Amino acid sequence: MPKLGVNVDHVATLREARGGSEPDPVWAALICEKAGCDSIVAHLREDRRHIDDADVRLLRKKVMTRFNLEMSINPGIVKVARRIGPDQATLVPERRQELTTEGGLSVFKNKRRIAKASGLLLDKGIEVSLFIDPDLREIQATKDIDVGIIEIHTGGYSLAKTRSSVESEYKKIKRAVDFALSLGLVVNAGHGLNYDNTKRIARIPGVHELNIGHSIMSRAVFAGLYKAARDMKELAR
Ligand code: PXP
Numbered sequence: 001m002p003k004l005g006v007n008v009d010h011v012a013t014l015r016e017a018r019g020g021s022e023p024d025p026v027w028a029a030l031i032c033e034k035a036g037c038d039s040i041v042a043h044l045r046e047d048r049r050h051i052d053d054a055d056v057r058l059l060r061k062k063v064m065t066r067f068n069l070e071m072s073i074n075p076g077i078v079k080v081a082r083r084i085g086p087d088q089a090t091l092v093p094e095r096r097q098e099l100t101t102e103g104g105l106s107v108f109k110n111k112r113r114i115a116k117a118s119g120l121l122l123d124k125g126i127e128v129s130l131f132i133d134p135d136l137r138e139i140q141a142t143k144d145i146d147v148g149i150i151e152i153h154t155g156g157y158s159l160a161k162t163r164s165s166v167e168s169e170y171k172k173i174k175r176a177v178d179f180a181l182s183l184g185l186v187v188n189a190g191h192g193l194n195y196d197n198t199k200r201i202a203r204i205p206g207v208h209e210l211n212i213g214h215s216i217m218s219r220a221v222f223a224g225l226y227k228a229a230r231d232m233k234e235l236a237r
Pocket of ligand 1: 190
């Protein structure tokens, strides 16, 4: 059974929409842990558009499961990660203009830069995972630079619209998982997974952890809205 990591960035995005202090992503992390999740994921973006440095410091203090910091290989961010010391760093490509992480890392093309960043993190005892597309060349390149964990980008599968494209994206993921396992890598998966498409990925033998954010937070809005409105109505009365 794969473990579940919950990404709490979306809670910080809502907080930043008002620029205040609520909702608090750290509080969200504690609720997810109480619900049985196995790790908490937060992406410290270079532009600090949602999660900020104070969140990351507090998450490091409060998360009792595992704290997985998603990050680019930007030297400034690597410095912050080395100081904070998450349990794991998941390296992702980052573009300022994107709404969310759009693709996997090009490990093959950027071996030297990625190896340098991961080396600096591993030196501090931080486990390193590379977020990559379900592409065998990228998986081999990860193995070549001695990183032991990958997260396979499931965005193509999640966004596929027709039955045949879902099938072909699923097959790519399955083949990638099998290949990575044959190299002895730990294999995680995530991006765009929701209450309809997750089961199939969870059933792939050997998938260690699923990292999911948007769909959990979207469901949380409606799971909690009735009570939130009732509580305020009570208070107004
Ligand atoms: N894994 C990685 C590497 C990501 O960048 C993201 C998005 O922040 C996720 C998982 C979670 O994706 P989603 O919010 O679509 O569930």
